[in-house]
Structure formats: structure tokens, C-alpha cells
Amino acid sequence: MKLLITLLSLTFFSCNDHHHSSLKEKLHKLDQSMGGKGPVESEQILKDRLDDFSYQKSRWNKKNDFYVLERFDKFKIGKCQQCHDSSKKIPNSASNHKEVSLLHANKEVMNCKTCHNTKDTWNLHMLNNEKVSINHPYKLCSQCHFEQVEDWSHGAHGKRVGGWHGKRVIKNCTSCHNPHKPQFHNQMPKVTPNFLKYKR
Amino acid sequence: MRNFISNLFKHNKKTSSSQCPVFSQDKTTTRVDEEKGAKQILDKKQNRRSFLKGMTATAGAGASLMAVGASNLIDKDAKEKAALKWEEFFKGNYRVMTEDEKKATVKRLEELSRINNNQNVSISADAPLEGVLFGYAFNISKCQGYGDCIEACIEENNLDRKSNMQYIKMFEMDHGKLNVESGDAAYFHQVPKDDKFYIGTQCMHCENPPCVPVCPTGATWKEKDGIVVVDYDWCIGCRYCEAACPYWARRFNWAEPEVPKEKENKNQHYLGNRKKMKGVMEKCTFCVQRTRKGQEPACVEACPTGARVFGNILDPNSEIRYIIENKKVFRLKEELGTEPKFWYYMD
Structure with a gap:
């Protein structure tokens, strides 16, 4: 009886495995049958789709090829260097940045210096003091939100720009989430509903 | 999923004419049709x-x-x-x-x-792209019910403003429930509300669309890239397709659609967002006028939370394929065998 159960469970699991792999295989075969090329890479189709964006190659994973939108030109107040120049000697303290309120994790866990480098204001820094450009903040985010960043790097989280095919350019974490206040806010729906109440 | 795959295999063999009762009656006629117009x-x-x-x-x-x-x-x-x-x-x-x-x-x-x-x-009148089968994924963990997608859809597809026509129907759902019948599609308050989540439905562009065989004039069919379309000039407005669709995806023009002239989208497609008439059916076309040029549908582009993903499911490196293969996915009313190409997933 025990033998039978073992055999049955083995068959079950191997079936499962087989199903999983065959799904991929089948889709692969299908790709071949539908022209063999996979996606259509036509220059004409892609024309003018990415001209409006400035982007850089990601430094996330060498196997996973994608580009991220630049962040430098999105600063509302101005570039850090305008005030924090070595000649001007304006102290870089929290009291000089009252427009920023940090509502991200609790105060014991995070403060300004967790991400910002007080000496080199062009760059952020990781927990191990490794320098990170402001154009690549996902490396910083991944220190805690590694699951989200993994999803984002493959397209299950976040947004792509410039169309569904061709060069994959995606928005940075900080394009959508304010790093000082990452929670999405409440608001009224954009349109009035046009359907009857289905609630019973 | 297995059924879907087997259907995908058939996809290649099927000719569009075989789905239509009118054109499949006489096979020789169909062949001549394809050859000579x-x-x-x-x-x-x-x-x-x-x-x-x-x-x-x-x-x-x-x-x-x-x-x-x-x-x-x-x-x-x-x-x-x-x-x-x-x-x-x-x-x-x-x-x-x-x-x-x-x-x-x-x-x-x-x-x-x-x-x-x-x-x-x-x-x-852009034709379907070779080696492309469109698919769509919707993240129910991320959607906040803001309705930017609905707004973008109305503007992109020149929908009737007078009757406030909307292709996308957004349901406010209680936690623990996944049947959309229990949801509320008429919510209008600050969103997201506590203890609620949101599911958006629209045309699912089924691989086995129940709305197609019921059409008596052959005015609706599935294109090679998987988009189910309507020829508005051949639609007689019998609304059989509306009754056949299990996802409430089809909309009927009870009156001449009204779109303010300055707000009309001038970039149109014959099977997509061109001006519709009184008495014809219309529905989501995955923004055929955009997607066949490589752009994303208007709803995907407008979504502020990134809950909507669009792509080619025949491309093994596409985002949509990653989601189908690696995330927890489900489709609405899978038991009906309609094989919708619209997956819902969660984090």
C-alpha cells in the first residue's frame, strides 16, 4: 500500500513537472510555427516611439536586458549642485529641506542619510556605502523591496514606455513612487459610472 | 491553460472565414473571395x-x-x-x-x-502583424480604481459622450471574492476604499469567442493577431453578440454617437475607433489603431499604477509571457471554454 502511494505521488509530481515544462516547450514550438522570428522587429513600426524619452541601460542584471528612464531632468527644485557646491558651503541638513517630509518606513529605520550622500550630492548610496547614480535608484529600493524590484525587472510591476515591442524602456521606481512618500493617495474616480448597481 | 495552448495551435490553421456561418456555407466562394475581393x-x-x-x-x-x-x-x-x-x-x-x-x-x-x-x-486599414498574438494582463493587487483607463479609452476610441459609453467596466470587490457578479460597478467615492479591491473587465478577445458564431451577417470575427473586431458597416444591430458575450463586453449605439469635434481622435482604424453609427455594436479592440503600430492600448498607457500589461504572447521574452509563466494568474469564467487572452494576476 505504501509503495502504491509513493508511486502515485511520484507520478503526480512528475506529471506536474512535465506539464510545466511542456507548457514552455509548446509555446516555444508555437513561436517557431508562427513565423519563427518571434516578435516583428520593424524599424517602421518603432519609428518616433522613444524620441521623447531619455533613458539609460539598466545596471540591474546582465542577463535581463532593459533600459530605464533618466531621473536627473525631473528634479523640481533644481540640481543639488546649485546650492551644495564646495564654494558656497551651504550645510546639507534636514532643516534646509523643509519641503520634504519623510513618510517612508519609521524614523528608527530611515532618515535622509540612509539614501542620500551628504558629501557627494549627485549620487545616492547603498547600505554598504556603494555609490548609486540618481538615474538608477532601483538598486537602493531593492535593498528592502527585492520582490517588487525582481517583478519590475521582468515587467510584472511598473510601466513600460514607447510601445509594447522593441527596445524595452521602463519607468524608474521613482518615476511613479515619491521616494519620500511612496504610498499612492486616495482620490475620486476620473469618470462617473455608467452601469447599474450589480451589488445584491 | 492546456486547452488554451491546444487552441493556440489551431489558431494558425483556422481561417477567419471558417468562423462565420455566412461565408462558410460555400467554400469555393470563400476561396474566390480571398483571392479576388x-x-x-x-x-x-x-x-x-x-x-x-x-x-x-x-x-x-x-x-x-x-x-x-x-x-x-x-x-x-x-x-x-x-x-x-x-x-x-x-x-x-x-x-x-x-x-x-x-x-x-x-x-x-x-x-x-x-x-x-x-x-x-x-x-x-493596417493588417495584423506576422507572428503576433496579443495578450493582456491585469494586476488586481495594484489597481486602485482611479479610472484613468476608462477616461483614456473614451477619448481614444471616440465613444459616445451623450450616453457616457464605456468599454471598461471596473468592479469594486470585497476581499475574498473573485466572481465579478458580487462586485459593484457603480461605485463613486474616494478610492481605494479600505477592505476593497478592484477588477477591470473589458473585451477579453477570446481565442474561442462566443460572440462570433452568433452573428447572422458575419460582421464580427477574430483577426489573425487575436483581436475580435466588428465591421460597423455590416452590423445590423441584432445584438445577438451582446447576449452571447459572458463578459458584458459589447456596447450598443441606441442613438447617433456624439463626440465633440475638437475632442475627436483623428488617428483612426477601419475596424477600430472610426465614427460609429446609430444601431451598431461596438467594443474594445485593444486599440487596434495603436497596437498594430507598436503602441500600447490607451488604457495601458494611462494607468498610473502599472496594473495593466500588454504584449505579444508569442514572444518568449515579452513581459506578458513572464507574468503568465511566473505569477499567480487566473481568467474570468474559465469553465466556459472561451479561452480569453486576458489574464488577471496578483502579487
């Missing part, structure tokens, strides 16, 4: 249609004689409009048109838009 068919067979064609020519000649006689009374645009409408009335179904016929009808429609609304629109 609608006009040649009309010429060949001596049946009711070719008789009507003869009538067209006669009446056309008569009309032109009349026009010459009354040229002082009728202005140029009105004459042109009458001639264009006359030709439009006798055109074939989009599926059996040759490339030239498609170009001609598109040109006529553009001209009619100029005469009727003083609006210069550009209507395309």
Missing part, C-alpha cells in the same frame, strides 16, 4: 447582389444625368456625398475586400468625414 465576386455570379450591382450602374448613370441637369441647384459637396454614400452602400465585407478595395473605402470614409463634420481624419 468583393467586386469580382459580384461580377461573376448572377444572383441578387449582382442584380443590385447592375441596378447601381443604371441608377448611377441616371443620377449623374440628373446631377448634370440640376448642377446649379445642388452644391458640389452634396453631390460628392451622395456619390460616396452610394458606393459605400454596395461595398463588400472587410474580410473579402482586396487591398485596393480597402484603400478605396478608407478614402471614401475620410472624404465623408470631411464633408459631414468638416474634420480631416486619417483612417488606416
Whole structure:
């Protein structure tokens, strides 16, 4: 009886495995049958789709090829260097940045210096003091939100720009989430509903 | 999932004409249709249609004689409009048109838009791309119910503003429930509300669409890239498809659709967002006028939370394929065997 159960469970699991792999295989075969090329890479189709964006190659994973939108030109107040120049000697303290309120994790866990480098204001820094450009903040985010960043790097989280095919350019974490206040806010729906109440 | 895959295999073999009861009756006719287009068919067979064609020519000649006689009374645009409408009335179904016929009808429609609304629109008849099967994924953990997608859809697809027509239906759901019948599609308050989540539905572009075989005129069909489309000029407004669709995806024009002239989207497609008429069905087309040029649908582009993902499911490196293979996915009413190409997933 025990033998039978073992055999049955083995068959079950191997079936499962087989199903999983065959799904991929089948889709692969299908790709071949539908022209063999996979996606259509036509220059004409892609024309003018990415001209409006400035982007850089990601430094996330060498196997996973994608580009991220630049962040430098999105600063509302101005570039850090305008005030924090070595000649001007304006102290870089929290009291000089009252427009920023940090509502991200609790105060014991995070403060300004967790991400910002007080000496080199062009760059952020990781927990191990490794320098990170402001154009690549996902490396910083991944220190805690590694699951989200993994999803984002493959397209299950976040947004792509410039169309569904061709060069994959995606928005940075900080394009959508304010790093000082990452929670999405409440608001009224954009349109009035046009359907009857289905609630019973 | 397995059924879907097996259906995908069939996808290649199926011809679009085989789904339509009208065109599948006579196989030889269908083949000729594909080869030579609608006009040649009309010429060949001596049946009711070719008789009507003869009538067209006669009446056309008569009309032109009349026009010459009354040229002082009728202005140029009105004459042109009458001639264009006359030709439009006798055109074939989009599926059996040759490339030239498609170009001609598109040109006529553009001209009619100029005469009727003083609006210069550009209507395309882009064919499906090779090696592409469109799929869509919706993240129910991320959607906040803001409705930016609905707003973008209305503007992109020139939907009737008077009746507030919307292709996308957004349900506010209680946690722990996944049947959309229990949701509330008429919510209007600050969102996201505590203890609620949001599911957006629209046309699922099924691999096995139940709305297609019920159409008595062959006015709706599935294109090679998986998009289910409607030829508005062949729709007679019987609403069988609306009754057949289990996802409430189809919308009916009870009155002439009204779109403010300055807000009309001029980038149009024959099977997509061109001006619809009173008494025809319409539905989401995955923004065919955008997606066949490589752009994302308007709802995907507008979503502020990134809950909507669109792509080619035949491309093994696409985002949508990653989601289907690696995330927890489900589809609505899978037990019906409609094989929708619209996956819901969660984090």
C-alpha cells in the first residue's frame, strides 16, 4: 500500500513537472510555427516611439536586458549642485529641506542619510556605502523591496514606455513612487459610472 | 491553460472565414473571395447582389444625368456625398475586400468625414502583424480604481459622450471574492476604499469567442493577431453578440454617437475607433489603431499604477509571457471554454 502511494505521488509530481515544462516547450514550438522570428522587429513600426524619452541601460542584471528612464531632468527644485557646491558651503541638513517630509518606513529605520550622500550630492548610496547614480535608484529600493524590484525587472510591476515591442524602456521606481512618500493617495474616480448597481 | 495552448495551435490553421456561418456555407466562394475581393465576386455570379450591382450602374448613370441637369441647384459637396454614400452602400465585407478595395473605402470614409463634420481624419486599414498574438494582463493587487483607463479609452476610441459609453467596466470587490457578479460597478467615492479591491473587465478577445458564431451577417470575427473586431458597416444591430458575450463586453449605439469635434481622435482604424453609427455594436479592440503600430492600448498607457500589461504572447521574452509563466494568474469564467487572452494576476 505504501509503495502504491509513493508511486502515485511520484507520478503526480512528475506529471506536474512535465506539464510545466511542456507548457514552455509548446509555446516555444508555437513561436517557431508562427513565423519563427518571434516578435516583428520593424524599424517602421518603432519609428518616433522613444524620441521623447531619455533613458539609460539598466545596471540591474546582465542577463535581463532593459533600459530605464533618466531621473536627473525631473528634479523640481533644481540640481543639488546649485546650492551644495564646495564654494558656497551651504550645510546639507534636514532643516534646509523643509519641503520634504519623510513618510517612508519609521524614523528608527530611515532618515535622509540612509539614501542620500551628504558629501557627494549627485549620487545616492547603498547600505554598504556603494555609490548609486540618481538615474538608477532601483538598486537602493531593492535593498528592502527585492520582490517588487525582481517583478519590475521582468515587467510584472511598473510601466513600460514607447510601445509594447522593441527596445524595452521602463519607468524608474521613482518615476511613479515619491521616494519620500511612496504610498499612492486616495482620490475620486476620473469618470462617473455608467452601469447599474450589480451589488445584491 | 492546456486547452488554451491546444487552441493556440489551431489558431494558425483556422481561417477567419471558417468562423462565420455566412461565408462558410460555400467554400469555393470563400476561396474566390480571398483571392479576388468583393467586386469580382459580384461580377461573376448572377444572383441578387449582382442584380443590385447592375441596378447601381443604371441608377448611377441616371443620377449623374440628373446631377448634370440640376448642377446649379445642388452644391458640389452634396453631390460628392451622395456619390460616396452610394458606393459605400454596395461595398463588400472587410474580410473579402482586396487591398485596393480597402484603400478605396478608407478614402471614401475620410472624404465623408470631411464633408459631414468638416474634420480631416486619417483612417488606416493596417493588417495584423506576422507572428503576433496579443495578450493582456491585469494586476488586481495594484489597481486602485482611479479610472484613468476608462477616461483614456473614451477619448481614444471616440465613444459616445451623450450616453457616457464605456468599454471598461471596473468592479469594486470585497476581499475574498473573485466572481465579478458580487462586485459593484457603480461605485463613486474616494478610492481605494479600505477592505476593497478592484477588477477591470473589458473585451477579453477570446481565442474561442462566443460572440462570433452568433452573428447572422458575419460582421464580427477574430483577426489573425487575436483581436475580435466588428465591421460597423455590416452590423445590423441584432445584438445577438451582446447576449452571447459572458463578459458584458459589447456596447450598443441606441442613438447617433456624439463626440465633440475638437475632442475627436483623428488617428483612426477601419475596424477600430472610426465614427460609429446609430444601431451598431461596438467594443474594445485593444486599440487596434495603436497596437498594430507598436503602441500600447490607451488604457495601458494611462494607468498610473502599472496594473495593466500588454504584449505579444508569442514572444518568449515579452513581459506578458513572464507574468503568465511566473505569477499567480487566473481568467474570468474559465469553465466556459472561451479561452480569453486576458489574464488577471496578483502579487
